[in-house]
Amino acid sequence: MSEAVEEKLKNYRTAPFDARFPNTNQTRNCFQNYLDFHRCNKALSGKDQDTAPCQWYQRVYKSLCPMSWVQKWDDQLEAGNFPGKI
Amino acid sequence: MAQYTQLGLQDAASPLMEELLHFHDHALMIITLISAFVLYIILTMVTAKTTDKYILDSQEVEIIWTVLPAIILVLIALPSLRILYLLDEINDPHLTIKAMGHQWYWSYEYTDYEDLGFDSYMVPTQDLTPGQFRLLEADHRMVIPVESPIRVLVSAEDVLHSWAVPSLGVKMDAVPGRLNQVAFVASRPGVFFGQCSEICGANHSFMPIVVEAVPLEHFENWSSLMLEDA
Numbered sequence: 001m002s003e004a005v006e007e008k009l010k011n012y013r014t015a016p017f018d019a020r021f022p023n024t025n026q027t028r029n030c031f032q033n034y035l036d037f038h039r040c041n042k043a044l045s046g047k048d049q050d051t052a053p054c055q056w057y058q059r060v061y062k063s064l065c066p067m068s069w070v071q072k073w074d075d076q077l078e079a080g081n082f083p084g085k086i
Numbered sequence: 087m088a089q090y091t092q093l094g095l096q097d098a099a100s101p102l103m104e105e106l107l108h109f110h111d112h113a114l115m116i117i118t119l120i121s122a123f124v125l126y127i128i129l130t131m132v133t134a135k136t137t138d139k140y141i142l143d144s145q146e147v148e149i150i151w152t153v154l155p156a157i158i159l160v161l162i163a164l165p166s167l168r169i170l171y172l173l174d175e176i177n178d179p180h181l182t183i184k185a186m187g188h189q190w191y192w193s194y195e196y197t198d199y200e201d202l203g204f205d206s207y208m209v210p211t212q213d214l215t216p217g218q219f220r221l222l223e224a225d226h227r228m229v230i231p232v233e234s235p236i237r238v239l240v241s242a243e244d245v246l247h248s249w250a251v252p253s254l255g256v257k258m259d260a261v262p263g264r265l266n267q268v269a270f271v272a273s274r275p276g277v278f279f280g281q282c283s284e285i286c287g288a289n290h291s292f293m294p295i296v297v298e299a300v301p302l303e304h305f306e307n308w309s310s311l312m313l314e315d316a
Binding site: 012013014015017022024025026027029030059062063064065066067068 | 178180184201239243265266267
């Protein structure tokens with residue numbers, strides 16, 4: 001994992017300001033990071049690379065997303081009917 | 087907390103609320119003075135024994151009572167717009183907390199590091215201890231570190247609710263399926279109360295919000311204790 005990513009993960013406090021989602025409605029911010037985590041895992045493990053950089057997305061979605069939403073999406077992924085494209 | 091005969095807003099506990107409070111008092115003073123002045127003029131005119139024959143050509147007073155209100159309006163608009171833009175400043179929070187509205191209680195989730203979640207129910211009136219506030223106290227408070235920028239993400243699990251804490255200058259609707267962000271800084275330690283601000287059924291008036299701002303070390307001790315209890 002690159003040094004920059006390691007630094008960012010080590011100094012993680014909470015999800016930082018994301019300019020893609022500057023407004024009050026942060027629903028998409030949460031969902032996008034959840035998607036990005038799983039897509040990152042799929043892409044990196046598909047190429048047999050270390051999936052540690054994906055932890056950034058995981059930490060962000062854990063900070064932002066309600067636990068019940070994450071639980072529901074995890075259950076859907078397991079059951080194979082998650083609505084997003086991974 | 088709110089008090090029965092209070093005239094103004096609750097004491098501010100955040101910098102933004104201080105600004106809002108001062109602006110409110112500034113605008114209220116202006117309109118009080120104008121109303122008193124207008125009332126005085128009306129009373130004078132109504133009780134006067136003489137009638138004014140001269141109702142035309144009063145160029146000077148026409149200018150005064152056009153320009154002066156325009157100046158007063160500018161003196162109200164400028165601070166108002168300043169605060170409006172201040173509210174939209176980009177924040178750099180140190181902590182994210184989720185406040186989820188349920189029928190009829192709030193639940194708080196602190197998931198930046200570990201998964202800490204707990205419910206916050208109102209303390210029923212018969213269970214209050216002396217000194218506690220009726221319909222405002224909760225069994226578990228949302229504890230935050232003082233002087234740290236906090237991001238609260240508000241949502242709901244069933245119907246519409248609204249998460250409000252007047253002394254922090256915060257109110258945000260809790261909409262199922264939506265995550266609404268609000269940010270603030272508690273400038274002083276203390277306990278701050280609010281009530282659900284969107285009608286949500288039978289016990290809408292009985293799901294209060296209690297925020298407790300404490301020094302950082304106390305916050306860290308509290309969160310360790312809460313994680314152990316969970």
